[in-house]
Amino acid sequence: MFVLPYRDDNPTKKFPLFNWFLIALNVWVFFAYQFARDSSQQEAYFSTFGFIPHTFFGQVSNFSFEKSIWEWTTIFTSMFSHGGVLHLLGNMLFLYLFGDNVEDAMGRSRYLLFFSLLWNDCSTHTRRFLSIFKHSNGRCFRSRFWSDRFISFGLPKSKH
Secondary structure, eight states, X not given: OOOOOOXXXXXXXXXXXXXXXXXXXXXXXXXXXXXXXXXXXXXXXHHHHSBOHHHHHHTTTSOOHHHHHHHHHXXXXXXXXXXXXXXXXXXXXXXXXXXXXXXXXXXXXXXXXXXXXXHHHHHHHGGGTOSOBOSSGGGGTTHHHHHHHHHTTTOOOOOO
């Protein structure tokens, strides 16, 4: 049997503004730039906005200031790229279910910092696993590491 969660039992104290902003931004980027494109357009999109470890780490040997700036930008642009509709829906469901509680526990500014650092960490560590990292599932791989670090900086712990 397949069970798909649709809500959680943890109420939040404040409206999760940034969490909803991230969900809306992910959905907008997907439908504005990725959806209903042919394979050559998809490849061009991911070659431009996706994090490609070979080119990112290759900038050390062939340094160009302009190229270097763009390669660092792809760490953040790849954060909003998804491989398909089901990939987008799965990630947004996960963000909807858990992101509001994380934002509530951390506060808005620390939540955005956490989200950005986690993605940066996942992007730069994928060079060991993939040649092109074009989706945001990697956020989950190292979330335990980063959540432990943020909790040690004084986040409130669960009362359960």
